[in-house]
Amino acid sequence: xxxxxxxxxxxxxxxxxxxxxxxxxxxxxxxVILPKDLAFDFLLFCQRNxxxxxxxxxxxxxxxxxxMSAPQADLRTxxxxxxxxxxxxxxxxxxxxxxxxxxxxxxxxxxxxxxxEDALIKNGIPMRHNEEGVNVPMxxxxxxxxxxxxxxxxxxxxxxxxxxxDVIRAVQVTSRFPSVxxxxxxIGNPESIGIQNIHQPDFGDAVxxxxxxxPVFWACGVTPQAIAxxxxxxxxxxxxxxxxxxxxxxxxxxxxx
Amino acid sequence: xxxxxxxxxxxxxxxxxxxxxxxxxxxxxxxVILPKDLAFDFLLFCQRNxxxxxxxxxxxxxxxxxxMSAPQADLRTxxxxxxxxxxxxxxxxxxxxxxxxxxxxxxxxxxxxxxxEDALIKNGIPMRHNEEGVNVPMxxxxxxxxxxxxxxxxxxxxxxxxxxxDVIRAVQVTSRFPSVxxxxxxIGNPESIGIQNIHQPDFGDAVxxxxxxxPVFWACGVTPQAIAxxxxxxxxxxxxxxxxxxxxxxxxxxxxx
Numbered sequence: 001x002x003x004x005x006x007x008x009x010x011x012x013x014x015x016x017x018x019x020x021x022x023x024x025x026x027x028x029x030x031x032v033i034l035p036k037d038l039a040f041d042f043l044l045f046c047q048r049n050x051x052x053x054x055x056x057x058x059x060x061x062x063x064x065x066x067x068m069s070a071p072q073a074d075l076r077t078x079x080x081x082x083x084x085x086x087x088x089x090x091x092x093x094x095x096x097x098x099x100x101x102x103x104x105x106x107x108x109x110x111x112x113x114x115x116x117e118d119a120l121i122k123n124g125i126p127m128r129h130n131e132e133g134v135n136v137p138m139x140x141x142x143x144x145x146x147x148x149x150x151x152x153x154x155x156x157x158x159x160x161x162x163x164x165x166d167v168i169r170a171v172q173v174t175s176r177f178p179s180v181x182x183x184x185x186x187i188g189n190p191e192s193i194g195i196q197n198i199h200q201p202d203f204g205d206a207v208x209x210x211x212x213x214x215p216v217f218w219a220c221g222v223t224p225q226a227i228a229x230x231x232x233x234x235x236x237x238x239x240x241x242x243x244x245x246x247x248x249x250x251x252x253x254x255x256x257x
Numbered sequence: 258x259x260x261x262x263x264x265x266x267x268x269x270x271x272x273x274x275x276x277x278x279x280x281x282x283x284x285x286x287x288x289v290i291l292p293k294d295l296a297f298d299f300l301l302f303c304q305r306n307x308x309x310x311x312x313x314x315x316x317x318x319x320x321x322x323x324x325m326s327a328p329q330a331d332l333r334t335x336x337x338x339x340x341x342x343x344x345x346x347x348x349x350x351x352x353x354x355x356x357x358x359x360x361x362x363x364x365x366x367x368x369x370x371x372x373x374e375d376a377l378i379k380n381g382i383p384m385r386h387n388e389e390g391v392n393v394p395m396x397x398x399x400x401x402x403x404x405x406x407x408x409x410x411x412x413x414x415x416x417x418x419x420x421x422x423d424v425i426r427a428v429q430v431t432s433r434f435p436s437v438x439x440x441x442x443x444i445g446n447p448e449s450i451g452i453q454n455i456h457q458p459d460f461g462d463a464v465x466x467x468x469x470x471x472p473v474f475w476a477c478g479v480t481p482q483a484i485a486x487x488x489x490x491x492x493x494x495x496x497x498x499x500x501x502x503x504x505x506x507x508x509x510x511x512x513x514x
Contacts, residue, residue, distance in 0.1 A: 040318070043297065043300050044300065047300065047312055048315075055304055058304055060405065060406065061297070068403060146324075148317065176514075256432060256435055256439070257433075257513075
């Protein structure tokens with residue numbers, strides 16, 4: 001199925017499941033919707049933190065059409081599931097947010113790790129969380145983001161263990177894709193970036209790290225959501241975890257080389 | 258001299274000349290200052306047009322401190338010369354804009370071609386406009402920018418002629434630096450991008466194209482200024498042409514690989 005065919009099924013309510021593995025050649029994105037009065041600061045925050053918040057597309061104020069990444073799509077209906085946050089708390093997980101949409105909203109689409117994971121797998125580097133059938137482990141770190149307005153806080157990273165021999169190739173492969181988090185932010189000792197216990201992630205699930213393997217850390221798209229939640233805006237809308245927006249952009253077209 | 262030493266001379270009024278060739282290892286930047294009410298749309302415009310408007314730094318609303326690129330600098334005094342535009346017309350070229358600064362202003366620093374030219378020269382690709390002692394030729398093209406709010410219009414490109422044998426290396430070298438315009442947008446026939454007469458640039462000066470040479474075109478930092486001028490904001494402040502802001506960022510640190 002093409003991205004537009006899949007989105008059509010989401011729009012009609014026929015499909016409301018996680019999007020992992022769908023339309024593998026295409027970029028999937030995290031969604032954050034905020035009112036216009038917070039949008040400049042959030043856009044600035046993303047611009048200052050491109051590794052954790054790589055922007056794929058931003059809508060005009062009041063528009064639900066992501067015209068750079070999927071000009072026929074509608075951000076109010078074309079994701080399988082959403083989360084509504086009021087004052088930082090999840091209050092609902094609808095499959096359609098038309099009723100919540102107001103004319104001062106701005107939609108932000110932020111690159112997601114599915115794209116670079118696919119590139120790693122194609123290069124023979126297996127993903128442990130896939131092998132173990134769990135979510136990727138994610139950790140709050142001592143790496144501060146560069147604040148903008150009220151948006152400030154720690155960078156969240158995801159971790160993938162791999163053989164020492166695969167680490168250099170992993171850096172090369174992911175460096176090609178800065179718009180989906182790019183190169184790792186850290187390799188090796190978790191304590192260097194403020195992670196006390198690698199077996200107790202702050203989000204997602206723990207995975208096995210085998211003898212001789214090295215943990216490799218990437219900036220994670222959960223960062224902007226965690227930070228936006230922390231500042232408790234009256235209303236914020238995001239995708240539900242794993243239920244991403246599928247764009248019309250092919251991953252290969254987003255590589256810088 | 259270090260960037261901060263050069264900026265100190267600009268701040269004291271001792272230095273008010275063009276910055277070409279100064280602090281060669283460091284990123285120089287175009288400056289655009291706009292009021293907050295236009296800043297979201299302009300930031301969005303830059304985000305949507307990263308080849309012509311690669312953002313190096315954006316200040317908080319009301320702040321003249323570019324904290325990501327030169328945290329000790331002051332954008333009101335630390336450029337050698339400015340231009341004040343009122344309703345799209347240049348009205349003054351001061352060396353200090355403290356008197357114009359208001360609490361709702363946002364400063365945008367946009368990557369400049371000096372950085373990638375230096376990389377090309379180091380790779381043995383000479384710059385004809387330097388050899389002939391003139392400004393680089395620039396042209397309005399048929400390549401439309403992606404609009405944002407009132408910001409819309411054609412992409413402006415700069416042109417550098419080179420030997421056929423150098424073209425591939427030029428693509429490789431500049432691809433490493435997306436934050437200073439990155440890879441070319443076009444190679445060869447000027448008419449393909451709407452340039453009728455290569456010997457009559459819209460900005461800058463014509464340069465000689467020798468037998469067997471190919472014109473290579475890069476998106477140009479004049480684009481956002483030309484577009485902002487076109488929409489005639491009540492007040493806009495920029496650097497004077499060639500009188501750039503010198504950051505504390507080393508060019509090599511900005512390469513993606």
